Amino acid sequence: MSATPEAPLKTTPLHAAHLAAGARMVPFAGYDMPVQYPDGVLKEHLWTREHAGLFDVSHMGQGRLRGVAPLSAFEELVPGDFIGLKPGRQKYSVLLNRSGGIIDDLMASRPDDDGLFVIVNGACKENDFKVIDDELAGQVTIQRYEDRALLALQGPEAAAVMADLCPAVDGMVFMDVRAIDGFGTDLIVSRSGYTGEDGYEISMPVAEAHRIWDLLCADPRVKPIGLGARDSLRLEAGLPLYGHDLDETVSPVEADLTFAINKNRREQRDFPGAARIVKELAEGPARVRVALRVLEGAPAREGAEIADEAGAVVGVVTSGGYSPCLKGGIALGFAPPALAAPGTRLKVIVRGKPQAAEVVKAPFVPHRYVRK
Amino acid sequence: MRFTKDHEWVEVDGDVATVGITAYAAEQLGDVVFVETPDVGKTVKAGDGFAVVESVKAASDVYAPISGEVIEANGALSDAPETVNAAPEAAGWFAKLRLANPAEVETLMDRPAYEAYLATL
Numbered sequence: 001m002s003a004t005p006e007a008p009l010k011t012t013p014l015h016a017a018h019l020a021a022g023a024r025m026v027p028f029a030g031y032d033m034p035v036q037y038p039d040g041v042l043k044e045h046l047w048t049r050e051h052a053g054l055f056d057v058s059h060m061g062q063g064r065l066r067g068v069a070p071l072s073a074f075e076e077l078v079p080g081d082f083i084g085l086k087p088g089r090q091k092y093s094v095l096l097n098r099s100g101g102i103i104d105d106l107m108a109s110r111p112d113d114d115g116l117f118v119i120v121n122g123a124c125k126e127n128d129f130k131v132i133d134d135e136l137a138g139q140v141t142i143q144r145y146e147d148r149a150l151l152a153l154q155g156p157e158a159a160a161v162m163a164d165l166c167p168a169v170d171g172m173v174f175m176d177v178r179a180i181d182g183f184g185t186d187l188i189v190s191r192s193g194y195t196g197e198d199g200y201e202i203s204m205p206v207a208e209a210h211r212i213w214d215l216l217c218a219d220p221r222v223k224p225i226g227l228g229a230r231d232s233l234r235l236e237a238g239l240p241l242y243g244h245d246l247d248e249t250v251s252p253v254e255a256d257l258t259f260a261i262n263k264n265r266r267e268q269r270d271f272p273g274a275a276r277i278v279k280e281l282a283e284g285p286a287r288v289r290v291a292l293r294v295l296e297g298a299p300a301r302e303g304a305e306i307a308d309e310a311g312a313v314v315g316v317v318t319s320g321g322y323s324p325c326l327k328g329g330i331a332l333g334f335a336p337p338a339l340a341a342p343g344t345r346l347k348v349i350v351r352g353k354p355q356a357a358e359v360v361k362a363p364f365v366p367h368r369y370v371r372k
Numbered sequence: 373m374r375f376t377k378d379h380e381w382v383e384v385d386g387d388v389a390t391v392g393i394t395a396y397a398a399e400q401l402g403d404v405v406f407v408e409t410p411d412v413g414k415t416v417k418a419g420d421g422f423a424v425v426e427s428v429k430a431a432s433d434v435y436a437p438i439s440g441e442v443i444e445a446n447g448a449l450s451d452a453p454e455t456v457n458a459a460p461e462a463a464g465w466f467a468k469l470r471l472a473n474p475a476e477v478e479t480l481m482d483r484p485a486y487e488a489y490l491a492t493l
Binding site for chain 1 (some may be wrong): 403405406408424426427428429430431487
């Protein structure tokens, strides 16, 4: 969560907008970022679930991979079917190391016929682009989009707001992506996000970002939302957070991301760490990411031990907190597969006290994606 | 009412001290969603972590401003932790301690001194 103390913090193109809105700023992924606005995390969270929340995620890494065959080249680093990715579609994937561990999770898409557009985590972006550049040298060239900002508009009223202000998104469904003219400039828009709500992620030229931010914030359905609520929203949506729930030791099977390992790729076994991952698919992993409802006491947060009912430590919470929608503790963590079935009773150890918890099926709060 | 640099307050009545967190602390924490109050009968020393207050984002320790034995905890906070935000220096109290060393109270800041301290933050 914290930046190296010596490194001066970077700012996004919306920095002045955050200060003007009264944001409390914190270091995150090397950037000075808004953790909350004056409304506070709880109200911002609930606003996003009921209306539309606007997030500055310009710290994330955006780039374009081009080459003779960029889709098949990209498959050398990820377990997803990207050769089969149609223009206009986006796909979630994971960048894998040779042990099948996750270097980062990412979105890759085809807004047009110009190679592959990728969005990676802010804290990982320098390494990600280096890995892609090193591993795919001679096959793809990378254009970093450091001249583009990224906003996310999330919530049940996001579509109505976009229909009024950016009608070129008409007809898009979940995980569609388009390069369009909107807000008077060139955009790359996907219908996706990190909250479990319907919504959009909008890439735009830096020079246009503050104007578009203000335009969106002027809509009474829209409020700016900080990183605090972004985290509680993604947790309720059961979505893993890199550096917490995912790291270089965790495989996509362990992370319960097997949907990102396409059938043809499993058969081809031609991605990094395929031996381990195919074995885990067949025999089950040693540990698996679970979703836990904390049934009593304090919220269980990152680092809290998970124990079985007899009290033996069997795993650890990798992210957890208070769910504003469920009004109780929720957590993601790792447990042995034998204790991972929904309904399994476990304990979480918070400040030395065992508290009852139950494995549930993720997400904690239903996704409301708009599909065809 | 007396105050600590960690933003706890103490109100002494005879040999019993009521303890809570200040309005400033409550505002900084944001919406309080959980409070872990100390067990009755527990003996604490000034500066010991003796309660935990949690917002959506994080858990924060509350330190005992003075030494003593916990004689009552504010049970109402388990169902209504938001009371800490609504009335931090009144109904949002955390616990009552029987003072072990009443002289400790004199080492804490009075309100003008605490407000002067806040102005430096």
